[in-house]
Amino acid sequence: MTLSARFALAMVFLVVVTTFALSLITYYFVTEAVIPRGLDRLATEAALGATEIEAALNAARQDLMVIQGGVTVAQMVAARFKGPVALQADAEIRGSIATRFLSVLKIKPEYAQLRIIGAADGGLELVRADRGGSGGAARIVPDGELTQQGERDYVKRTVSLSPPEVYVSAVGLIEGGRGHPTTPMLQISVPLLAPDGQTFGLVVIDFDLGPRLDSIKAEIAKDDRMTAVNAAGDYLLESPLRADGRGASGPARIQEDFPEFDQLLAGVASGSGVWRNRQGMRCGVGWHAVRMAGGPGITILVAAPYAVLNHGFSAVSRSALAGGAIAVLLALLLAVAIARSLSNPLTQMTRAVQGLSRGEPVELPSNGGREIAILAAAFAEMSAQIHTKQKLQTQAHRALVDSEQVAQAIIRTALDAFVQTDETGVVLDWSPHAEALTGWLRAEALGANVVDLVSPPSLRGAHRRRINRFLIEASGGISGMRYETPLLHKDGHEFLVEISLTALRRGDGWIINSFLRDITQKRMAEEQLIQAQKMESVGQLTGGIAHDFNNMLTVITGTIEILAEAVKENPALATIAKLISDAADRAANLTANLLAFARKQPLRPMEIDVNALVNEVVELLSPTLGRQINIQTRLRDDVWPALVDPAQLSSSLVNLAINARDAMPSGGTLTFSTSNINLGGQEAAAGGVSAGDYVVIEVVDTGVGIPKAIRDRIFDPFFSTKQIGTGTGLGLSMVFGFAKQSGGNIEVQSEEGNGANFRIFLPKAHSGPRQVQRALTEQLRGGSETILCVEDDNEVRAYVTGQLKSLGYKVISAADAAEALAIVEAGTAFDLLFTDIVMPGNLNGRQLAEKLAERLPSLKVLFTSGNAYGAIPLQNSPERNFPLLSKPYRREELARLLRHCLDQALDHMGDPIPLPYSVLPDLERFLRENPPKKKP
Numbered sequence: 001m002t003l004s005a006r007f008a009l010a011m012v013f014l015v016v017v018t019t020f021a022l023s024l025i026t027y028y029f030v031t032e033a034v035i036p037r038g039l040d041r042l043a044t045e046a047a048l049g050a051t052e053i054e055a056a057l058n059a060a061r062q063d064l065m066v067i068q069g070g071v072t073v074a075q076m077v078a079a080r081f082k083g084p085v086a087l088q089a090d091a092e093i094r095g096s097i098a099t100r101f102l103s104v105l106k107i108k109p110e111y112a113q114l115r116i117i118g119a120a121d122g123g124l125e126l127v128r129a130d131r132g133g134s135g136g137a138a139r140i141v142p143d144g145e146l147t148q149q150g151e152r153d154y155v156k157r158t159v160s161l162s163p164p165e166v167y168v169s170a171v172g173l174i175e176g177g178r179g180h181p182t183t184p185m186l187q188i189s190v191p192l193l194a195p196d197g198q199t200f201g202l203v204v205i206d207f208d209l210g211p212r213l214d215s216i217k218a219e220i221a222k223d224d225r226m227t228a229v230n231a232a233g234d235y236l237l238e239s240p241l242r243a244d245g246r247g248a249s250g251p252a253r254i255q256e257d258f259p260e261f262d263q264l265l266a267g268v269a270s271g272s273g274v275w276r277n278r279q280g281m282r283c284g285v286g287w288h289a290v291r292m293a294g295g296p297g298i299t300i301l302v303a304a305p306y307a308v309l310n311h312g313f314s315a316v317s318r319s320a321l322a323g324g325a326i327a328v329l330l331a332l333l334l335a336v337a338i339a340r341s342l343s344n345p346l347t348q349m350t351r352a353v354q355g356l357s358r359g360e361p362v363e364l365p366s367n368g369g370r371e372i373a374i375l376a377a378a379f380a381e382m383s384a385q386i387h388t389k390q391k392l393q394t395q396a397h398r399a400l401v402d403s404e405q406v407a408q409a410i411i412r413t414a415l416d417a418f419v420q421t422d423e424t425g426v427v428l429d430w431s432p433h434a435e436a437l438t439g440w441l442r443a444e445a446l447g448a449n450v451v452d453l454v455s456p457p458s459l460r461g462a463h464r465r466r467i468n469r470f471l472i473e474a475s476g477g478i479s480g481m482r483y484e485t486p487l488l489h490k491d492g493h494e495f496l497v498e499i500s501l502t503a504l505r506r507g508d509g510w511i512i513n514s515f516l517r518d519i520t521q522k523r524m525a526e527e528q529l530i531q532a533q534k535m536e537s538v539g540q541l542t543g544g545i546a547h548d549f550n551n552m553l554t555v556i557t558g559t560i561e562i563l564a565e566a567v568k569e570n571p572a573l574a575t576i577a578k579l580i581s582d583a584a585d586r587a588a589n590l591t592a593n594l595l596a597f598a599r600k601q602p603l604r605p606m607e608i609d610v611n612a613l614v615n616e617v618v619e620l621l622s623p624t625l626g627r628q629i630n631i632q633t634r635l636r637d638d639v640w641p642a643l644v645d646p647a648q649l650s651s652s653l654v655n656l657a658i659n660a661r662d663a664m665p666s667g668g669t670l671t672f673s674t675s676n677i678n679l680g681g682q683e684a685a686a687g688g689v690s691a692g693d694y695v696v697i698e699v700v701d702t703g704v705g706i707p708k709a710i711r712d713r714i715f716d717p718f719f720s721t722k723q724i725g726t727g728t729g730l731g732l733s734m735v736f737g738f739a740k741q742s743g744g745n746i747e748v749q750s751e752e753g754n755g756a757n758f759r760i761f762l763p764k765a766h767s768g769p770r771q772v773q774r775a776l777t778e779q780l781r782g783g784s785e786t787i788l789c790v791e792d793d794n795e796v797r798a799y800v801t802g803q804l805k806s807l808g809y810k811v812i813s814a815a816d817a818a819e820a821l822a823i824v825e826a827g828t829a830f831d832l833l834f835t836d837i838v839m840p841g842n843l844n845g846r847q848l849a850e851k852l853a854e855r856l857p858s859l860k861v862l863f864t865s866g867n868a869y870g871a872i873p874l875q876n877s878p879e880r881n882f883p884l885l886s887k888p889y890r891r892e893e894l895a896r897l898l899r900h901c902l903d904q905a906l907d908h909m910g911d912p913i914p915l916p917y918s919v920l921p922d923l924e925r926f927l928r929e930n931p932p933k934k935k936p
Contacts, residue, residue, distance in 0.1 A: 034309070035274075035284070035309050038284055038304070038309040039272035039273065039274070039284050039285075039286060039309070040272060040286075041286070042224060042272055042284055042285065042286030042302045042303070042304060043270065043271060043272035043286030043287070043288070043302075044286070045220050045224060045226070045286060045302040046226075046270070046272075046286040046287050046288040046300045046301060046302045047270060047286075047288040047300075048216075048220050049216040049220050049226065049228075049288070049300040049302070050270075050288035050289070050290045050300045052212065052215075052216055052220070053209070053212060053213075053216070053290045053298070053300065054290055056110060056207075056212050057168070057188065057207070057290075060110075060111070060188050060205050060207055061166050061188060061190075062432075063104065063108075063205065064166065064188060064189070064190045064203050064205060065164065065190065066432075066435060066441065067100075067114075067203050068163065068190050068192060068203055069436070070097075070100075071439070071491070072093060072096050072097050072100070073097060073116070073192065073203075075093055076090065076093045076094060076097065076116075076126070077192055077193075077194055077195070077200045077201075078195055079093065080118075080200070081194045081195055081196070081200065094126060094127050095140075097116065097127045098127045098128075098129055098140040098141075099140070101114040101127065101128075101129035101140075102129045102138055102139070102140055103444070104129075104441075104443075105129055105130075105131065105138035106138055107443050109211050110207060110208050110209070110211050110212050111205055111206070111207065111208070112130065112131060112183075112185060112206040112207070112208040113128060113129060113130035113131065113205075113206045114127075114128070114129050114130075114203075114204075114205055114206075115127065115128040115129075115149075115203070115204050115206075116128075116192070116201060116202070116203050116204075117149050117155060117201050117202050117204060118200065118201040119159050119199050119200060119201045119202075120201075121148065122148040122150040122151075123148050123149040123150025123151070123152070123155050124146060124147075124148050124149075124150075125141075125146040125147055125148075125149060126146070126201065128140075128141040128145075128146060129141065130206075153169070154167060154169045154187040154189055154204065155189075155202065155204075158189040158190065158191055158202040158204070159191055159199045159201070159202060160199075161190070161191050162191070163190070163191060163193065164190075165190070165191075166188065166189070166190050167187075167188070167189050167190070168186065168187075168188050169186050169187040169188075170186065170230060170231055170232075171184050171185070171186045171209060171230040171231070171236065171297075171298050172184070172185055172186070172230070173185075173230075173234060173236070183208055183210050184208070184209040184210055184213070184228070184230070184236040184298075185206060185207065185208055185209070186206075186207050186209065187204055187205070187206055187207070188204065188205045188207055189202045189203060189204035189205070190202060190203055209228070209236060209298070210236075213226075213228055213236060213237055216300070217237065220302075224302050224303065224304045225302070225303050225304065226300070226301065226302045226303075227254075227301050227303070228298050228299065228300050228301065229253075229254045229298065229299050229301070230298050231297060231298070232253070233253045233254045233255050233261060233262075234252065234253055235252060235253065235254060236298065254301075256278070257277050257278060258275055258276075258277055258278075259278060260275075269288070269289045269291075270287060270288040270289060271286070271287060272284070272285065272286040272287070273285060274306065275303075281305075281306075282305075282306035283303050283304060283305050283306055284303065284304050284305075284306060284308075284309045285301055285302070285303045286301070286302045286303075287299055287300065287301045287302075288300050352379060352383075414431075414433065414515065415433075415517075416433065416500075416515040416516055416517045417431055417433040417434035417436075417437045417438075417515070417516040417517075418431040418433065418434060418513070418514070418515055418516075419431070419434050419445075419450060419513075419514045419516065420511060420512070420513050420514070421450050421511075421512050421514070422509055422510065422511060422512070423467075423471055423509050423510040423512065424449070425449045425450045425451050425452075425464070425467065426447060426448070426449055426450075427445045427446055427447065427448055427449075427450050427453070428446070428511070429446075430442040430445040430446060434516065437497075437516060437518060438453075438454050438487065438489060438490060439489050439490030439491055440453060440454070440490050451463050451464055451467075454487045454488055454489075455485075455487065455488065456486060456487070456488045456494060459485065459486065463485070466481075466483070467512070470501055470503065470512075471503060471510055471512075474503035474510065480500070480501065480502050481500075481501040482498065482499065482500045482501070483498075483499055484496060484497070484498050484499070484519065485497065485499060487516075495518055495520045496518070496519050496520045496523055497516045497517060497518055497519060498516070498517045498519050499514055499515070499516050500514070500515045501513070501514055551793045551795075551796050551866055551887060552795075554796050554799065554800075554866070554887045554888040554889065556580075556888070557581070557888045557889070557890060559799065561581070561890060561891050563577050563580075564577040564578070564581060605643050605644050605645050605742065606643070606644075606645075606646065607641045607642070607643055607765035608641060608642060608644060608646050608649075608765075609641060610639055610640075610641070610642050610674050610695050610697065610762070611635040611636075611637075611639055611674055613646055613649060613650060614633065614635060614653065614672050614674060614697065615633070615635075616650070617650055617653045617654060617657070617672075618631055618633060618672060620654070621654065621657050625657065625658075625661045625670070626661070628664075628666070628667030628668075629660075629661055629664060629667060629668065629669075629670055630667075630668070630669045630670070631669075631670050631671075631672070632669060632670070632671045632672070633671070633672045633673070634671060634672070634673035634674075635672070635673065635674045636673075636674055636675055636676070638676070639674045639675065639676055639695060640676050640693065640695050640764045640765070641695075641764070641765040642695040642762040642763065642764065642765055643742075643743075643762070643763050643764070643765040643766075644742050644744075644762050644763075645738075645742065648738045648742075649738070649762075651734070651738075652734065652735040652738050652739070652760065653672070653697070653699065655732065655734060655735055656699040656732075656735060656758050657670060657699065659732065660699065660701035660703060660756070663701055663703030663704050663705075663755075663756065664701060664702065664703040664704075668701060668702040668703055668755075669701070669702045670699070670700070670701050671698070671699075671700040671701075672697070672698070672699060673697075673698045673700070674695065674696065674697055674698075675695075675696045675698070676693065676694075676695060676696070676764075677693075677694050677695075677696050677761070678692070678693050678694075679691055679692065679694060679761075688740075688745060689743065689744060689745050689761065690743070692763070692764070693763075693764035694744060694761045694762060694763060694764060695761075695762045695763075695764055696759055696760070696761055696762075697759070697760045697762065698757060698758070698759050698760075699757075699758045699760075700755065700756070700757045700758075701755050701756055702755045703755050703756065704752070704753065704755075705750045705751050705752040705753050705754050705755055705756055706748070706750040706751075706752065706756055707752045708751075708752070711748070711750065714732050714748065715732050715733055715735075715736040715746075735758075735760070739760055739761070739762070742762060742763065743762075743763045744760065744761040744762045744763055745760075745761045746758060746759065746760050746761070747759045747761075780891075780892055780895050780896075781895060781899050782806075782807030782808035782809065782895060783807065783808055783809055783898070783899065783902060784808055784809065784810070785809055785810070785831035785832060785902055786809070786810040786811075786812065786829065786830040786831050786832075787804055787809050787810070787811055787812070787830060787831065787832050787833075787834050787898070788812045788814065788820060788823065788824075788828075788830040788832070788833050788834065788835075789801060789804065789811055789812065789813045789814070789834045789835075790813075790814045790815075790816070790817065790819075790820045790833070790834070790835035790836060790839070790845065790848065791813070791814075791815070791835075791836045791864075792815055792816055792836060792839045792840055793836075794815075796836075796887075797813055797815070800834075800894075801813050803891055803894060804834075804894075804898075807891075807894075807895055807898070809898070812828060812830055816839050816840060816841045816843075817835075817839060817841055817842070817843035817844070817845070817847070817848040818841055818842070818843070820833075820835070820848060820852075821843075821848070821851070821852075824852060824855070831860065831902060832860045832861070832862060832898070832901055832902055833848075833849060833852060833859060833860070833861045833862070834861075834862045834864065834898070835848055835849065835861070835862075835863060835864070836863075836864055836865055837863050837864070837865035837884075838865055838866075845863060845865070846863070849861045849863070849882060860901050860902060860904070861882040861883075861901070862882065862883055862884075862885060862897055862898065862901045863882055863883065863884045863885065864884070864885040864886070864887060864889070865884065865886065865887060866886070866887040866888075883897055883900065883901060885897050
């Protein structure tokens, strides 16, 4: 036999053997490789279905969290918690919530119903929206159809939870549904807490799994058969090996089809395998379990008959037989032509191709002729390019996934709201913070125009122009913009935000990323700070003016007394002197009001009975305001005593009453009321006071009210809405300054046409009230003692020196503290130091008195000043207190206080010596107040 024949027979034998071997290998490949891949495919489809179920349930949980933290729900809870329910207001709030529930049902087909159930009244439903309308349409359930659900298991379990815990019930089958005899249903609920932290009720979604399972079956399982079972094994869809639909006669539980179901899935959340049913039929099954809130869940199963998994076997077998026949024929025809030397290079090339498809290292032939060499070189180059592209694609995909994850994490955790739009303003992304800020849900915002959604109508044109200008600037390389603008909340109120824009080019269009921050509270705080600084600056200016003016008034009021005494026999001149004296008194009152506004007036606070003082003011006002003003009082019996200057408080109440009378030209009601209040840290800081207990005096009128345009200016000095000549504009300024200087505050609430309500906050006294001591009329007395008079103003010093001498005193005068110290160091004796407080130089009057008291412990001192704020010790200071004579003062006041200081007995340490007690004054006062009855 020739070599060619032997080679041909060998080739034929080789081809036959190869065909047989390929058939065996093909069978092994199908059974050991194809079927596992088919099972992996089924497991993947089951996992995708489970992922979609989990996503839908997570979305439902997020919807519950949004409802739980919603403003309208919080309003309903707060209103019902406070006390008796206002039926109309409660119905409006519940109607608003039900409308929102209705809109959610329209966009969420898997939601069967949305409810709010109260913990009280046996678990009565407060709000419910379901699909009980015509043809399964969503509707708001009327109050008459609301039922008690308190005995339901999911109600009992949910009310025992604490936010942010969520309860998810087991899946159950209910009769009826959307075209099916039974419907798989579960409840997802979260608790609602009252303001005191107790459980108020719960929000619950009845989640219909039917539409979602049908969607998964149609979109994911496709040609394979899919089913779902609950924790008990009940079919939620048809049996995977039956052709009939849900509700047809057949097994109701998967254990009836697969008796070993519980053992197969024990402790395994997902997987795949070949199962045998009760009839011994084999099928491939992939499964994935969905756990809901750590409780019972459902299992998604995708199945295919074993024959379907192995359907490629026959096709491969036929192909192998055909290929073998062709190979035998070709072997016979080409046996002579094919050289043995080509076998090895071709085999190596074949292995290289197979290895390339599996990603294995490629080994190319090194010999075999020119053609084989060219083929090997081309294949090597192609292999290198494919590996390079695969590596770059893998890196790019990973970078893209990482970048997207980082961006989403930043958006979710950012304190600002995030909104993404295209260049026309259509919303592409809407973060949870954007939902909380604007009130619009993500589902409502996506696809809408952001300008029409949240911009006030009057600003929409300007907003669109700003965006167009921003895009033009972005085209030129400027990719950012920041600005402030008001936005419109879903409920209709406006709020101020700061917006930061960035623009990204995408194809022929733009993507605009916006970060929004609510700055409403920040802007209000800035305005309050500016107002406080303005009032402080004006106060410093008015205090300085009042000080200098009081010095001049001291001379005027003193000298006019001398002139009046001299011309009292001449009626015409006496009248002129009286006019000058009255004008000086009015000027003194004006400066007192200026000092009160500037909070630099000398106060004499004491513990007083606020109710008693208000009653005294009312008795004074009754004949003054006129009969057209009806004065009422609402004074609490348990009101605390207040630490305040009673004279200044009386003056403040009178000022408020006069303003109220002017606001009620046709008559009205003026009400005085008192109460107690405790201000916490946040409330106290808002009012500019310290946290603690305060007494509140309210002055309420039914007048014309205060327009909003001037409400922030009513406490400004010299601001008045009255006609020229009818007011100084200092009344409310004095009240404001007095309240602040007393450690309290004043607030006003008013709307035009609805009257005004002024609330004065005064610090609580920590001891009982005491009666205000009335000044007794004393006879003018002088003396022969020596007085050291220290006054920097020449005119005032000359006037005071004359007055002291006219009273019989010996006077030693000094222009400042340094000159007074020199007189004392020279050994000059004196009985009393009469000194101004505010003086130029290194020492003021208070420091001078303290320095002299170190040498002379029993030194007697009388202060005087037109503005002594900051120069005398504070109330309750451990330092020794000296009397103060406020400028301007009359000759009688000067004489009375001088005798009071000189006549007071002091021991060697400078402390007052108590006088012997006598019951005679108390007895005389009792007899005056309770005169004996006359006998008939």
